[in-house]
Amino acid sequence: MSDKVSHISTMANIYYVRQNMPLGLGHAILKAKSFIGDEPFVIALGDDIIYNSEKPVSKQMIEKYELYGKSIIGCQEVTIEDVTKYGIAKLEKKLDETTFEMLDFLEKPSMEDAPSRMACLGRYLLSGKIFKYLEETKPGKNGEIQLTDGILAMMKDGEDVLAYNFSGQRYDIGSKVGLLKANIEFGLRNEEIKDDIKEYLLSLDIEKI
Secondary structure (H helix, E strand, O other): OHHHHHHHHOOOOOOOOOOOOOOOHHHHHHOOHHHHOOOOEEEEOOOEEEEOOOOOHHHHHHHHHHHHOOEEEEEEEOOHHHHHHOEEEEEEEEEEOOEEEEEEEEEOOOOOOOOOOEEEEEEEEEOOOHHHHHHHOOOOHHHOOOHHHHHHHHHHOOOOEEEEEOOOEEEEOOOHHHHHHHHHHHHHHOOOOHHHHHHHHHHOOHHHO
C-alpha cells in the first residue's frame, strides 16, 4: 500500500487554493485565476465521477478543444423524466457525432420546456475568458456567483460554447445511494479485490438484511 501511495505522489504536482466562503461555483473558479491566467482549463466537479476504461472524459474534451478551439460543456442524454434535475442544453449546429454548438441552456426546466435531453453533467473545459465574465457576474441567491451565469454572459458576447456528449459511466456521488453504487462497481473492477467483493455480494440474503 505504501508503494502505491508513493507512486501516486509522483504522478503530478498538485496545487490548491481554498474557497474561504461557500459563495458558489463561479466564486470557487475565480479563486484559481492566479494559477490559470488566460489558459484553457478543465473543471471537474467532485460529486460526479465518470468511468471510462479507455479514455478519461477530461482527455476526450481536451481533444475536442484541440479540434474546435472552443469552450466545451460535458453532457449526456438523460430520460425526459430526468430533465427537471439538470441544466439542459439548447443545441444548434451538429459539428460531429458527439459535438454540438450550443445556443443556450436552461436550469432544471419542466419536461414541456426542455429544449433537448442533453444534460450538463459536471465537466467543463473553458477558455480563460470566463474569468472576465465571472468577475462581472452579480451575486444571486445567498450571495453566490454561479458559473452558469458567467458562461451565459460569455455566450451572449458571441463566444461559442459547445455541448459534448461524452463517453463514460457517470456516478452521482452527491447522493448516498450513488456513492454506494460507485464504491461497489469500482470494487468489482479492481483485479485485487473483485473476487472477494463478488463472493460477498452473492452470499447476501437480501430479504433478511
